[in-house]
Structure formats: C-alpha cells, structure tokens
Amino acid sequence: MDVAVGIVAQRDNERAQALAASLVDALEREGASVVVDDATGGAVGTSAVPVAAMASRDLVVSIGGDGTLLFVAREVGSTPILGINLGEVGFLNAVAPDDALGVVTELAAELDETGTVAERELARLRATGVETDWTLEPALNEIVVHGPRRGSGGGATVGIDIDGQRYAESHADGVLVATPTGSTAYNLSEGGPLVHPSAESLVVAQMAATESMPPLVVEPETEITLTVSETEAAYAISDGRNRQRLDPPAEVSVSLANEAVRLVGPQANFFDGLDKLE
C-alpha cells in the first residue's frame, strides 16, 4: 500500500496512545507508511515527527477531543483529517473509538486504490491587523476580539463594520465572528444562532454588549472590520488558542481564509450532535 498516514493522539491520554498504537500496527500490516506526533512517539515506539510535518501526508488521524482536532487543523493546513472522538464533547470528531480501526484501514485502502476519498470542506477565518502587520492562524471555530478580560471593568468599545458600513458599536466584553462549524461552540454561549453546516455564512455576535444588536448572519465573502477602543489592552484570538495583543485604538479585519479544513470519513449527524452540547 502506497499511503502515508500521520497519527496525533491527545497528549498525556493513555487511551488515545493505546488506540494510536493499534492503528499503527494495523496500517503497517497493510504496508502503509505511518508516523505519530512527537508527544506520542515515546509511548507508541514508532517514528515520531512534529505535527506540522504531517502536512505532507495523505491523511492525518486526530485522536482526542475538539481541542485536539482544532490543534491538528492549525498545524496541517488542508491535509485531509479524520477525527476520532475520545473527548468530552467531540462535536468535530465523528468516529467512535470502537469503529476507528475499521474506518481508518478502509480509508487508507480507498486512498491507495483511487488516490482520493470523499471530503467535506470546512471554511476558516483569517484575522489580520489593519494598521499593523500581523495575521493569526486561521480559525475553524471563531475569531474573538476582546478587552483585557471578561466581566466587569474588563471590556472595550468595539465597532463592527460590514463591507465598510457600520452595523453596531457598543461597550462589550468583545465581539466574535464564527464559522458554521464554530456556531455550536463559543458563539452559542454568547447567544449566537446555530448554523447548519450546509448554510454557507458567517455570524457576527457581540459579547455582553451594553447597547446590543442581534447577532448578524452574513455571506462568507463579507469583509468584517472590528474597531476596538476605550481600553488599555485588547486581544484578537483564533480558536481560543492563538492570540495577538492589540494596541487600542486598533482595527482588525476578519475574512474567509484561503485554505479550508478538509475532513474525511463518516459525517456526524448535525442534529444528533446537538445532544452533546450542554
């Protein structure tokens, strides 16, 4: 079999490491070339590489929760990813651990025979500085711009412009821009709408605004500008992890990223998945 697979197991999770070891055995028996991530290498005893080096593989398997899949997606760009759910919520990971061996070996065989497997593209967002030159890692869930901290005394004034036209401006904890994928995450706890995965759109939602406007749904090609002022410090954050400190007054431009995430394998039923949310 002429297929190259990368496997990332959630760090310090023995169950994820044991499943990674079984997948390595099964795939190597079929003749595939397999590497695991550096953090998992010691436990599995096979070739280990940094996750970013898996971008050149045919398939990357993420074993863990949503956070692990978001991390893998950040590192491997648009390399096809299969998510196996060992997490608390696992909204982004469709495959149950018991099905993992069967699904992964079947996908590898299909890749070997046909060179391709069915995939779903998940849009990502890109945030850049308007006057200063910085770009966050693309977000699969959301970009958040917020003041120095959440809650009383921690907010900022944030203006929202949609294709150059003012939609809202208010003192708020912050403002978030979510993809359909991210609509079930932070967006939902801030009162934003659920977005069906087939509805190509972006959501802009204020977070605890004093003069609030409803969350706004816009088409994906929209240019969204967030202007943050009346605060000492502010941050732009991609998927809760990759952050840029801002020097207010500052403008952040949010738009669709060039590279989508490519998810492969069985697709989770969106409505069944909602039962997992609190």
Ligand SMILES: NC(=O)c1ccc[n+]([C@@H]2O[C@H](COP(=O)([O-])OP(=O)(O)OC[C@H]3O[C@@H](n4cnc5c(N)ncnc54)[C@H](O)[C@@H]3O)[C@@H](O)[C@H]2O)c1
């Ligand atoms: N108040 C909130 O709801 C809140 C606060 C901070 C971050 N978050 C979310 O956490 C994400 C980062 O995830 P993490 O695991 O690195 O951090 P984390 O460990 O703080 O996890 C946050 C929770 O969000 C869930 N989650 C992540 N993406 C999801 C999605 N698309 N749909 C449904 N649930 C999802 C995770 O399973 C986890 O339970 C951010 O992108 C943001 O959406 C939510």
Ligand SMILES: Nc1ncnc2c1ncn2[C@@H]1O[C@H](COP(=O)(O)OP(=O)(O)OP(=O)(O)O)[C@@H](O)[C@H]1O
């Ligand atoms: N193999 C790994 N190598 C390096 N970092 C990792 C690895 N696995 C996970 N991480 C780090 O841990 C974070 C995600 O783990 P997290 O504890 O949030 O678990 P999770 O996958 O969301 O599962 P759960 O739902 O159980 O919380 C990633 O953002 C990344 O920083």
